[in-house]
Amino acid sequence: MGTFKIEGGHQLSGEITPQGAKNEALQILCAVLLTPEEVAITNIPDIIDINKLIALLKDLGVKVEKKEKGSYTFKADDINLDYLQSDDFKRDGRGLRGSIMLVGPLLARFGKGYIPKPGGDKIGRRRLDTHFEGFIKLGAKFRYNKEEYFYGVEADKLKGTYMLLDEASVTGTANIVMAAVLAEGETTIYNAACEPYLQQLCKMLNRMGAKISGVGSNMLIIQGVDSLGGTEHRMLPDMIEIGSWIGLAAMTKSELTIKDVSWDDLGQIPSVFRKLGIQLERRGDDIYIPAHKDGYEIQNYIDGSILTVADAPWPGMTPDLLSIILVMVTQARGEVVIHQKMFESRLFFVDKLLDMGAKIILCDPHRATVIGHDFKSTLKATTMTSPDIRAGVSLLIAALSAKGTSTIHNIEQIDRGYENIDERLRAIGAKIERI
Numbered sequence: 493m494g495t496f497k498i499e500g501g502h503q504l505s506g507e508i509t510p511q512g513a514k515n516e517a518l519q520i521l522c523a524v525l526l527t528p529e530e531v532a533i534t535n536i537p538d539i540i541d542i543n544k545l546i547a548l549l550k551d552l553g554v555k556v557e558k559k560e561k562g563s564y565t566f567k568a569d570d571i572n573l574d575y576l577q578s579d580d581f582k583r584d585g586r587g588l589r590g591s592i593m594l595v596g597p598l599l600a601r602f603g604k605g606y607i608p609k610p611g612g613d614k615i616g617r618r619r620l621d622t623h624f625e626g627f628i629k630l631g632a633k634f635r636y637n638k639e640e641y642f643y644g645v646e647a648d649k650l651k652g653t654y655m656l657l658d659e660a661s662v663t664g665t666a667n668i669v670m671a672a673v674l675a676e677g678e679t680t681i682y683n684a685a686c687e688p689y690l691q692q693l694c695k696m697l698n699r700m701g702a703k704i705s706g707v708g709s710n711m712l713i714i715q716g717v718d719s720l721g722g723t724e725h726r727m728l729p730d731m732i733e734i735g736s737w738i739g740l741a742a743m744t745k746s747e748l749t750i751k752d753v754s755w756d757d758l759g760q761i762p763s764v765f766r767k768l769g770i771q772l773e774r775r776g777d778d779i780y781i782p783a784h785k786d787g788y789e790i791q792n793y794i795d796g797s798i799l800t801v802a803d804a805p806w807p808g809m810t811p812d813l814l815s816i817i818l819v820m821v822t823q824a825r826g827e828v829v830i831h832q833k834m835f836e837s838r839l840f841f842v843d844k845l846l847d848m849g850a851k852i853i854l855c856d857p858h859r860a861t862v863i864g865h866d867f868k869s870t871l872k873a874t875t876m877t878s879p880d881i882r883a884g885v886s887l888l889i890a891a892l893s894a895k896g897t898s899t900i901h902n903i904e905q906i907d908r909g910y911e912n913i914d915e916r917l918r919a920i921g922a923k924i925e926r927i
Contacts, residue, residue, distance in 0.1 A: 494903040496914065499923035500873055500894035503783065504746035506920040510734050510753060511537040511911045512562060512727035515812075516689035518590030519666045520696060520725060521545050521566070524554065525597035526670060527700060528569035529722030536562045536727060540908040544588045551575055551584065552594075573598075576606045582642060583608075592623060593663055596670035599632060599645050609641035622657055622664030629655045630668070630675055652677035652716055660685045660710065660805040666693055673702040675716040684712045687806040688757040692728060699723040729754050733910065734779070735761055735813040736885050739820040741781040742770050742788055743893040745867075748920065750779040759807045767791045767799060768817065769824055787867050790826035798861075802831035811835065815886040818842070822850040822871065823893065824864035831859050841883035844876040848894055873898040881909035888913075892922055 512535035521542070524531045536542060538561070546564070550556050553572040557565045575581050576598070585591040586608040595605035605627075624634050624645065632647040652675045657664065665685040670693075672679035684690075686708055694707040700723045703715035734753050741748040742765075755762075755777055762772050762779075769788030773780040790799055803811035811834045818830045822845060832838050836857040845852055848871040851863040865871075873896030878884030884906040891898035900906075903926070906913060914926045 493901055494907070495927040496888065496891075496900045496903050497925045497927055498888065498891040498898045498900065500892050500896060500898060501870070502744070502892070502921060502923055504740070504744050504748060504892075504917075504921040507749045507751055508737055508916060508920055509751040510729040510737070511539070513537070513689055513730040514539060514541060514732070514909050515662070516692050516727050517542050518545060519593055519663070519689060519693045520727065521549065522590070522593040522597055523670055523693060523696065524549070524566035525552075525568045525571070525594065526601055526674065526697075527720040527722060528567070530565050530567045531700075531722050532559075532563075532565045532724045534563045534724075534726045536564060537730065538562065538911045540904065541588060541590060544584070545590055548581075548584055548588070548591060548594070551580065571602065573602060573604065576604070581606075581608070590663070592620060593667050593670070595623065595627070595643075595645060596667035599627060599647060600650060600671045600674040603648060604644070604646045606642065606644040609643070622659055622661040623667045625658070626655060626664065626668035626681075627671060629653050630671055630679065650675035652679040652714070654680045655682070657681065657683040659683070662687050662690055665712075666690055669694065669697070669704065669712060669714065672714045673697055673704065673717065673720065675714075677716055679714040679716065681712045681714070682710065684710050685805060686710055688728060688731070688759070692725075696723060696725045699725075728757055731758055731761060732810065732812045732882070734758065735765070736816050736889070736910075738765050738770060738772070738779070738781060739816040739886075740889045740892065742784055742820050743823055743889050745783050745785060746781075746920075747783040748781045749775070750781070752777055753779050755779075760809055761813065764801060764809055764817070768801070768821060768828070769826075788824055790821065790824050790828050790864065792826070798827050798829055800829040800831055803833050811838070812882050814838070815841070815882040816889065818852075818860060818862060819845065819886040819890050821862045821864055822852070822890070823867050824862075825866040827861065827863050829859060829861050833858060838880070838883070841879050841887065844874065844887055845871075845890060847874050847876070848872050848890060870895045872896060875899040875901070877901045878903060878905040881905055885910060885913075892917075892924070
């Protein structure tokens with residue numbers, strides 16, 4: 493188990509460039525299974541979860557060639573379907589949440605898709621019903637081995653249909669879209685997720701020869717085609733990492749420039765941080781954050797009531813940033829309610845922040861009220877363990893702002909989502925050491 497040793501209380505400065513988007517990469521890499529032709533992808537983040545998925549694709553028989561840092565080609569012209577029934581796949585697929593999105597492309601192109609119950613973060617229940625209900629509506633037969641927690645879908649030929657998703661699941665929508673592009677006839681998906689990363693997937697599939705309309709809306713209409721070809725694709729910057737660096741700059745009173753953020757794909761992220769008192773300046777496609785020497789003040793609602801920051805399907809606030817925001821507001825001027833609607837265990841890491849001196853009332857598994865210190869008392873250094881990717885980075889931000897030397901164990905959770913984070917933070921002045 494790896495560990496970070498962090499000396500907090502130092503101002504940072506300089507520029508930092510976000511990595512390619514993890515959540516987009518998980519979808520895009522699975523989509524290479526839809527064609528026997530070569531697909532070239534750039535700006536792929538070098539992180540544990542993505543490298544695990546690339547290894548899974550290799551084991552499936554995909555020819556993978558690394559061209560340079562973050563740049564790969566994939567060719568799925570000789571897939572080993574027997575691997576899907578192997579013990580190796582049941583073990584390796586279980587260790588990666590994104591492996592569920594292998595099922596849609598495999599089902600569409602080869603008539604069968606299997607997956608062990610995926611693992612990932614310990615942040616609460618993440619059900620798979622939306623995925624499999626969509627496949628069943630397209631004509632697939634579903635089977636589930638309870639003893640091995642092994643899911644399967646099979647179909648001679650998928651047929652287009654109308655479906656209303658029970659939730660606007662991003663991975664569920666992506667999986668169903670990848671299955672429907674090779675189905676016979678027209679498929680309509682209503683209550684579809686419409687995140688920028690899903691839009692990226694649809695645009696890539698259309699370049700490969702798919703016929704998807706309504707991209708960016710919550711209703712996708714897909715005309716099935718017989719086959720798809722190769723293409724080139726570049727990942728968007730990771731919006732969660734961008735939000736993480738905004739929170740870091742605020743907490744450490746640092747002047748930072750976040751480079752190449754793709755402003756038009758950030759949705760409500762800039763406006764939510766501004767409501768929390770953070771000054772953000774758009775400079776071309778960069779975000780400039782001045783040093784908040786006098787702190788930052790949370791806005792109340794117009795009637796004077798306490799602001800609530802809650803997650804919602806796009807274009808609402810992404811749930812992945814609420815952990816970072818919760819940490820950041822521990823030093824704000826004012827109070828805020830953080831409402832994490834999607835995951836019932838994601839706020840449990842606040843016990844570590846309480847140990848550091850934060851003023852937080854955990855109302856229930858979904859809501860926390862934070863009373864900001866306004867930097868009148870700093871967080872205190874402590875020893876902690878990272879429970880998941882986003883909470884891990886939130887604790888890292890807290891440690892970088894705290895007085896004294898902190899230790900964070902289980903940093904593999906952070907490495908799952910953030911590329912070479914210690915090296916990149918040292919480049920802007922952080923005192924962080926990987927042990």
